[in-house]
Amino acid sequence: MEAQQNQVNGKSIAALVLGITAIIIPYVGLILGILGIIFSKKALNEIAQYGQQGRGMAIAGLVTSIISVAIYALIIFFIVIVAGVAANLG
Structure with a gap:
């Protein structure tokens, strides 16, 4: 259990990458932004539950x-x- 507490949550990394790419990439940014919100919520829940790193x-x-x-x-x-x-007008 101790090793998992020091581990950075993978979903938090994915959420950050999705959020940044959603701003940069046109047309698919809306879908990436929605996915980023979902991954962020799941990451925050897992971080609170398991005491992992990556909340920021x-x-x-x-x-x-x-x-x-x-x-x-x-x-x-x-x-x-x-x-x-x-x-x-037309």
């Missing part, structure tokens, strides 16, 4: 994933608004 990475992954999902949601919202306005 899991939180950073959660924050970057939420930011990327919010950015893509705003982009989709503006595209829908512009398309609606264009349809009404």
Whole structure:
């Protein structure tokens, strides 16, 4: 049990990588951001349950994933608004 407490949670690393790539990579960033949120939540639960390392990475992954999902949601919202306005003008 002692070896597992000093171990860094793998899901926290994955969450951080997914969160960062979600901001950088266009088009698939929304999916990566959602996956990053899921991995962050699972990592935080495992870290609390087993006393593992990596809480900071899991939180950073959660924050970057939420930011990327919010950015893509705003982009989709503006595209829908512009398309609606264009349809009404034409």
